[in-house]
Amino acid sequence: MSKLLTVSPSPHNYGKDTIKSLMYGVLIALIPTTVVSLYFFGLGALIVILTSVFSALIFEYLITKYILKKEPSLLDGSAIITGLLLAFNVPSNLPIIIIIIGALVAIGVAKMSFGGLGNNPFNPALVGRVFLLISFPVQMTSWPVPVQSRMQYLDAVTGATPLGLMKEGLRNGEPVSDLMTQIPNNMQMFIGNMGGSLGEVAGIAILLGLVWMLYKKVITWHIPVSMIGTIIILTGIFWLINPDKYADPVFHVLTGGVLLGAVFMATDYVTSPMTTKGMLIFGTGIGLLTVVIRLFGAYPEGVSFAILIMNAFVPLINIYVKPKRFGEVIKNG
Amino acid sequence: MSEIVIYTIVTVSAIGILAAIILYFAAKKFHVVEDPRIDDIEEALPSANCGGCGYPGCRNFAEACVKAENLADLFCPVGGNDVMKDVAGILGQEAIEKAAQVAVIRCSGSFEYRPRTNNYDGAVNCTVAANLYSGDTGCQYGCLGLGECVDACTFDAMYMDEKTGLPVVIQDQCTACGDCVRACPKDIIELRNQGKKDRRIFVSCINEDKGGVAKKNCSVACIGCTKCEKVCNYDAIKIENFLAYIDFTKCVLCRKCIAVCPTDAIHETNFPLRRIKSPVEKKTVVKEKAVVTDNPDLVNIAKKKQESNDNEAESKDKE
Amino acid sequence: MLKTFSRGGVHPPENKLSAVQTIEQLALPKMVTIPISQHIGAPSTPIVKKNDLVKVGQIIAKSSGFVSANIHSSVSGKVIKIDSVMDSSGYKKQSIIIQVDGDEWEESINRDPQLIKEINLSSEEIIKKVGDAGIVGLGGATFPSQVKLSVPKGMTAEILIINGVECEPYLTADHRLMLEKGDELMVGTKILMKALNVSKAVIGIENNKRDAIEHLTSLSSNYEGITIQALKVQYPQGGEKQLIKAVINREVPSGGLPIAVGAVVHNVGTAYAVYEAIQKNKPLFERIVTVTGKSVKNPANYLARVGTSLTELIEASGGLPEDTGKVISGGPMMGKALNTIDIPMTKGTSGVLIIPVGESRRGVVQDCIRCAKCVSVCPMGLEPYLLMTVSEQQNYERTESERAMDCIECGSCSYTCPSNRPLLDYIRLGKAEVGAIIRSRKA
Structure with a gap:
């Protein structure tokens, strides 16, 4: 026998999943959302998405190659996802330079400074987004009006998001029922016809992505369901107590990136807990924080902060929440 | 305005004093009397x-x-x-002098001398490999070359020689702490006295197979021929299980055994060149001859090792 | 909904290439090498010397402890040496090497294929005879069977579960046995029931073996107390604890034995060997071995003598293919990769699997992306990623408290990892170290 046999410990059978296949599973799930954002925000969306994705890729390449001195693995798709998600979290009239700064913070600070894929404690795209929100509050909160601003980029006509309208109106003492007439109806919001970040507007497209990822077993249902469920229950309680001061749960779920956050941001592998029980706690925590920020905080929108705060709890959850062991001996007493 | 400043100063000072009192009593209460x-x-x-x-x-x-x-x-x-x-x-006690020691690798089975019989493809960790099987060569005693000793060394005194696939001890940095000795699942590394002028003679093999089997699997194995035992005038060499061992407390560094060893399994270090056929020179010749292996698997293992080292460094940084 | 275990599990491609091949008798080899350590526990003590003449079925090494087993000669001929030989463990082990001369069996063995249904021995006699016949668990774990049959004091067996799951991909030895030796298997099960003094037995079979399920179900009407349970295809259902969970929905407590929940599990191969030992007086010296692989010319199931070199098994199936990358003793999930094919088959060899070069190497190890897939597939509810990390850091206290010792080494975690991380390699390392720590603590 000329060739040498290979010897390794068992198993000798290897599954088909690779980092690449999982990441591309997420990318495919992001296609409907991309299409919807291009439909509503047109040129601006295209520029923002391309800038964000390419700058994320370039930063990832440069940092892996020249700072970490490793073989860059651009094609594993994780940098594309980060870039795309960052683009989904900003308005479509954001200047190119700001997007590039956001991508640098997302990839350079939030991901690579911790050692790259798998080691970052916080969701890179959200860190980028929150950095921009704090650094460029004006640019980050001027929302182009959908459809109408399709062929415009920086000069787009801007309006407020439904959540912004609601917050502002409630502060001025207007009742919810009056404010509801100023914002699009639920169906319009569900298909994405409202002001907002690129990716957060179209509930239906995001849910399509969710169905795909569940079918392909890229993610499990625990985080999205627990997060959205918590938001529905909590806002529902407030709405039942005082429908004049608090908007209804459907409004809360459809606006302000709850769906985008629940499906694509909170489920990020690296920054979510390892056990199903932990995922439920994580999702519930995000839902709770989101509601608290929205109803009682200064920001109209709380999903990004809620996810980042819960990201910080993930190591703790991983330590204290253990899966149910097989044949666990339950101690008496 | 000035009121606010005063209130602030008073509050902070009050907190400071309170904390100091608490700390004082805590220190008293939890004081541990220590020599x-x-x-x-x-x-x-x-x-x-x-x-x-x-x-x-x-x-x-x-x-x-x-x-x-x-x-x-x-x-x-x-x-x-x-x-x-x-x-x-x-x-106030008497110090007890001990001879300085250094870690010694007792295996010379480089790629050249010890042909591979299979490719190892598991985790890059010697103990994992040793738990799995006897190793990727015919010799079940020899170095696995996955570098657990190098990882264990806290003083950067070891490195893997990619040409031979064996670890090398940098003597000046070695403190003989014994971490590598404990890390090696094959018990290949031994702490030996540094010797006068750092001169040492040792059997660089721990193969206990019969001579023929050992030699077939590795051309520089000790075959237990007993020639060294016979030539030694100081009773320093013992043969057990077809394997010679030189007792460093008895060895006087006369180098007679080196001359008679048929497989060059006995190594000497830091001796001046004496004869043309001295093993020191032979060894250097060997080093020149040894080419980087073109076996892709071995290169892969080296690469994997490198990567995992990098990762480790990262995770350490993270912590 | 078919029954299965509740937690984790994977479903690798089944690849049962040899499922339709009837069992063939392998030609007698010229020489056999019989290792004295073919089972879990103390190695047996050889009782033959060089140049002794032995017959088929003659005892050549005696059990040397409570957890140990007798070893019988699988051929007739002359002992030519007792030497250390490489076996499937990857290390050299003491073995008895016999030169074959003819095929002369011990007279006490009944070679008539006629089925004998009456069971004349008492429970104690059965257990003793199973021990004498050197029967060990033939599913691959090779735990001496008489130990499993001896129920510890204070515990009672309620149910016997016969393991016909064969959840390992590729392997078909048990499948063929169930199809071709159904009646013998049933009688063997009855014998085991009598030995354990239980009135109920369930044969668990995965649903990818419909023909075996139907065949045994039709036979079961003739045997009181035996039922057939079809199970959903899910690896590692053949694991003792998973099978008990699947069949009677009880969880064996951590660190406990199946008897703690009143169950005893035996493999179908073991049940058949028990039939032969009790009814035909035939000790365990041959077994069914699957030789398979995608590039193997004739995947087949052989009835082969213990000690036959794997080379001969592979030759009978058309020789080692050109593109061989890996040869495995056992199945692809839990089998041992071999460094040479010139090793003897033992009582525990359920199959020889040849994997082509293209599928033989692991992928490049990448960083953990914390996808939690290993946690979700672990049938024991452990966290493989964490166990690997703490073992790698040599934090063995944590390895123990995270319950590494519960790991059944099924390999689902390594199988599923998208980053190709050697999870099980390090968990095994951690288990070995923790095991040593626990032993030293007890001592």
């Missing part, structure tokens, strides 16, 4: 916390020194005799 000599000894120690002395860290060793009646069983291999003299001085 001051422990601190002195700890200061004298090299603070490497390598565990070479058998204690988890330098402080534990210092405590043990203070408790012990004499220092006979306690030795800091990193600090050596100088440090032990200081320690003995602090305790």
